[in-house]
Amino acid sequence: AQTVTQSQPEMSVQEAETVTLSCTYDTSENNYYLFWYKQPPSRQMILVIRQEAYKQQNATENRFSVNFQKAAKSFSLKISDSQLGDTAMYFCAFMKPYNTDKLIFGTGTRLQVFP
């Protein structure tokens, strides 16, 4: 069975600095999808970034980028130039490429951005 582990329950960063959130996963699949979702306080979870395992190039979305290390089964999220609005819970998630489209989530990392 697939599992997703986020080892940092809480992180903090100063505004304009860079922070990296860790995520590791366990699977025997060769192809799959990985996601980072952000949940601001009292708001919906929204997709931040996604990565397809067969793509070697790391995904980027503006200030958000991932470091995808397939052999190490690691999928970390880097937030550059942190903003106060980045304060949120961040969830890493995994999806198999076939037979299911359920997301398998980690426990989340609470990120606080300080002025």
Place this chain on the structure above:
Amino acid sequence: EPEVTQTPSHQVTQMGQEVILRCVPISNHLYFYWYRQILGQKVEFLVSFYNNEISEKSEIFDDQFSVERPDGSNFTLKIRSTKLEDSAMYFCASKRTSARQETQYFGPGTRLLVL
């Protein structure tokens, strides 16, 4: 931008009572999901629903749970006889197509407390 909405935002109920959690997915979406998060634990998949049928359900989704799309807009999760361990945040999600990598859009959640 269209959003998934959920009502109520909070619900308190007595053990053994029935509860219905309501979701309004994004209007042109066809695939619907329920997830839950017990406090301090992972977000867990409960069920997926398409074309008025359950596509997949987890082992959590036992006979006490049911889902329904009673009209063209609502998607409901019913818990027939609530248990203390059903206390959790329940998230509804939807997406437009069957593509695995397509974004699942989440609602803000309903916090259920069973006393």
